[in-house]
Amino acid sequence: SVNPGFYNWNVAFVLYCDGMIHIGETNETRSYKNHTLYFRGGENTRSTLNYLVQKMGLKEPEIVIIGGGSAGGIATYHWMNKVYNGSFWNTSKTKIYGFPDSGFFMDYPTYAGPNYM
Numbered sequence: 001s002v003n004p005g006f007y008n009w010n011v012a013f014v015l016y017c018d019g020m021i022h023i024g025e026t027n028e029t030r031s032y033k034n035h036t037l038y039f040r041g042g043e044n045t046r047s048t049l050n051y052l053v054q055k056m057g058l059k060e061p062e063i064v065i066i067g068g069g070s071a072g073g074i075a076t077y078h079w080m081n082k083v084y085n086g087s088f089w090n091t092s093k094t095k096i097y098g099f100p101d102s103g104f105f106m107d108y109p110t111y112a113g114p115n116y117m
Helices: 041-055 071-084
Strands: 029-032 035-038 063-069 095-101 113-116
Touching (some): 041 071, 063 071, 071 095
Antiparallel strands (some): 029 035
């Protein structure tokens, strides 16, 4: 009764560890100091969302909120398109909201010269 809109949530916090902002999509590996590196952040995120739908009972949520800060903000823009096109939830039944926080980067000259960040 105190906060009816926000009392009954499921939260999935999706970490990324490959530096590819939840978007990496390559089957090629890289080697660094005798370690094999994989850049498959897109597949990790897609698998997590599929797991939530198929195994965690989130097939028909009323609302889905996607958000993140910095790199997660960029990923929010990317995944909003994929989620909204019906890849995971029927968007005629589920409201989809995106809340990117500081995930938009402007092209501007670096302090070192004309190269752009």
